[in-house]
Amino acid sequence: MKPLYIFRHMEHEGPGYFTEVLHRYDLPYRLIHIDQGDAVPGNLNDTSGLVFMGGDMSVNDPLPWIEEELALIRLAARQNMPVLGHCLGGQLISKALGGKVIRNPVKEIGWHAAQRVESPAAADWLGDLPQEMEMFHWHGETFIIPDGATRILQSRYCSNQAFVIGNMLGLQCHVEMTADMVREWARRSPEELAHASGSVQSMAQMTQNLPARINDLREVADRLYERWLRPFFRSGKPRHAH
DSSP, rough: OOOOOEEESSSOOOOOHHHHHHHHHTTTTEEGGGGGTTOOOOOSSOEEEEEEOOSSOOOOOOOOHHHHHHHHHHHHHTTTTOOOETTTTHHHHHHHTOOEEEEEEEEEEEEEEEOOOHOOOOOOHTTTTSSSSEEEEEEEEOOOOTTEEEEEEEEOOSSEEEHHHTTEEEEBBBBBBOOOHHHHHHHOOOOTTTTEEEEEEHHHHHHHHHHHHHHHHHHOOOOHHHTTHHHHHHHOOOOOOO
């Protein structure tokens, strides 16, 4: 298969655990370093799907690459190509499909529970995952669910945590996290964590019981990633890991 394009917008917000899943199933990918000036491809001729990571910029900022990524997502939608977005990436998908990205009522940073929004789509994408799952979050803006899409996750601090439409999955939360990424993000942003509140955790809070939390998060990530990757498995089911 042609490689997946993974768009990285900031050096420390890479694909994390997602690439471990790709390696597990021998699925090729190409990392496009927007943060290092890589160009956004102008077509989809050499890829099988698009993956967009996070970043501290807004999709409403006047950055040339944002418009180029939005155009690429719209092209993928017309071709029924799988698209996956994490946080900023989910916001990009929403905006590309006609949704809006607005300020969330509060910043949501750290480990917070997300709940299923039951529907046939949620059953398809979430399978037998529990009704409530602890997710990692780091955002001040949020997306509006675009027309035709179905919301499958919500949280106390952000009503729109995930949506699906066809083989597109937009996430507000970060399921790609590794323990090292959690520590690095916290280390880089002491000013954001200085005034911890109900929706914003301190570094000590977000690194508490970190191995167990990451392990639980990977169960959620495996389900979502393997469902999104379904078109790339020859039998429709993932092959056994090596």
